[in-house]
Amino acid sequence: xxxxxxxxxxxxxxxxxxxxxxxxxxxxxxxxxxxxxxxxxxxxxxxxxxxxxxxxxxxxxxxxxxxxxxxxxxxxxxxxxxxxxxxxxxxxxxxxxxxxxxxxxxxxxxxxxxxxxxxxxxxxxxxxxxxxxxxxxxxxxxxxxxxxxxxxxxxxxxxxxxxxxxxxxxxxxxxxxxxxxxxxxxxxxxxxxxxxxxxxxxxxxxxxxxxxxxxxxxxxxxxxxxxxxxxxxxxxxxxxxxxxxxxxxxxxxxxxxxxxxxxxxxxxxxxxxxxxxxxxxxxxx
Numbered sequence: 001x002x003x004x005x006x007x008x009x010x011x012x013x014x015x016x017x018x019x020x021x022x023x024x025x026x027x028x029x030x031x032x033x034x035x036x037x038x039x040x041x042x043x044x045x046x047x048x049x050x051x052x053x054x055x056x057x058x059x060x061x062x063x064x065x066x067x068x069x070x071x072x073x074x075x076x077x078x079x080x081x082x083x084x085x086x087x088x089x090x091x092x093x094x095x096x097x098x099x100x101x102x103x104x105x106x107x108x109x110x111x112x113x114x115x116x117x118x119x120x121x122x123x124x125x126x127x128x129x130x131x132x133x134x135x136x137x138x139x140x141x142x143x144x145x146x147x148x149x150x151x152x153x154x155x156x157x158x159x160x161x162x163x164x165x166x167x168x169x170x171x172x173x174x175x176x177x178x179x180x181x182x183x184x185x186x187x188x189x190x191x192x193x194x195x196x197x198x199x200x201x202x203x204x205x206x207x208x209x210x211x212x213x214x215x216x217x218x219x220x221x222x223x224x225x226x227x228x229x230x231x232x233x234x235x236x237x238x239x240x241x242x243x244x245x246x247x248x249x250x251x252x253x254x255x256x257x258x259x260x261x262x263x264x265x266x267x268x269x270x271x272x273x274x275x276x277x278x279x280x281x282x283x284x285x
Contacts, residue, residue, distance in 0.1 A: 039260065042253050042256050042257060042260060043257065045249060045250060045253040046250065046253045046254050046256075046257050048250055049250050049254060053250075054254050057250075057251050057254040057255065058254055058255060058257075058258050061231070062230055062231060062234070062239070063236070063239055063255060065230075065231045065232075065234065066234050066235055066236040066238070066239050067236060067258075069147055069150060069233065069234065069235055069236075070215075070216055070235045070236040070237075071216060071262075073147065073150045073151045073154055073215065074154055074158075074211075074212050074214075074215030074216045074218075075212060076151060077151055077154035077155045077158050077211065077212075077215050078154075078158055078162075078208045078209075078211040078212040078215060079208070080155055081155060081158045081159045081161070081162045081207070081208070081211050082162055082204050082207065082208050082211075084159065085159050085161075085162025085163045085166060085207060085211075086162065086166055086200070086204065088103075088107065088159070088163050089162070089163045089166040089167040089170055090170060092104055092107075092163075092167060093167060093170040093171055094170070107159070107160050107163050107164070108160055108164075109160075110156055110157045110158075110159070110160050110221075111160055114220070115157070115218070115219070115220025115221040116220045116221075116224070118153070118156065118157065118220070118221040119153065119220055119221040119222060119223055119224035119225055120224050122144075122149070122152060122153055122156065122221065122224070122225045123144050123145075123149075123224045123225045126143035126144040126149060126152060126225065127144040127145075128142070128144070130144070143225075144225050144227070145225065145226065145227030145229075145233065146227060146232075146233055147226075147232065147233050149225035149226055149227065149233070150222050150225065150226050150233060150235065152225065153218070153221045153222045153225050153226075154215040154218060154222065156221065157214060157215070157218055157221050158210075158211030158212075158214055158215050159211070161207050161210040161211040161214060162204070162207035162208065162210075162211055163207075164207075165203050165204075165206050165207035165210065166200060166203045166204060166207055169199070169200060169203040170200070173196070173199060173200075181194075181195045202273060202276050205273050205276075206270065206273040209266060209269055209270045209273055210270060212266065213263065213266040213267070213270065216236075216259070216262065216263070216266070217237060217259065217263065218235075218237070219235070219237040219238070219241075222235055222237075223235075223238060226238075236255065236259060237259075239255055240252045240255050240256055240259075243255065
């Protein structure tokens with residue numbers, strides 16, 4: 001009996017969830033049904049196309065225009081979120097002010113808010129007769145139903161990723177580092193660029209990658225404010241939906257494969273950045 005126990009549990013420690021075989025089998029079945037099988041179906045459906053047909057679909061001018069908008073807006077929104085997300089995280093960690101807990105809770109609002117509700121709310125705010133849209137309209141700035149509206153929506157849904165990634169790193173960062181730099185004659189800019197920024201860079205890059213990956217595939221919060229004008233404000237997920245409504249399943253899956261491959265690359269980059277962040281901050285020990 002002891003030999004069997006030592007074979008299945010070499011450390012001799014009591015496990016909270018006993019039954020390694022059962023747990024592993026359930027995990028693999030669940031993962032296969034929920035993740036691997038749908039992904040495999042996409043590739044299998046796309047395999048019915050020839051290479052020439054696949055290339056013609058994914059490089060069509062209208063589809064390429066959606067790539068430029070989806071990837072370009074997601075990239076720009078993630079960059080903006082890095083700057084302002086860092087400011088928000090810094091304010092929440094380093095300062096005390098009235099309503100701080102409320103602001104901290106509102107950061108997670110894009111996570112909890114249904115994407116369709118977010119899209120409708122942003123459209124109402126930034127339309128020409130909306131509260132914010134009416135303020136910028138006299139300056140010739142139109143947000144709703146333009147590519148700029150897509151950018152606004154992606155900033156809204158992406159900022160929590162940066163804040164929640166940077167915030168714990170700032171909380172663990174000792175203020176003695178800044179005090180030591182100041183005592184050695186470093187100015188505030190030098191302290192930030194040479195002492196704080198190197199420590200925060202891995203977390204910032206991870207938050208950037210997460211916000212970028214979310215923005216590329218976002219649909220619900222963008223569809224209402226984008227305007228969906230072909231070659232102007234049409235996003236790639238909408239192209240997939242349009243092809244499905246036209247019963248062009250192969251065309252939809254071909255575009256989905258391009259998005260999927262890019263998502264795989266982003267997932268790999270995120271994992272590498274998280275590992276790097278853990279090594280730099282001493283979290284992986």
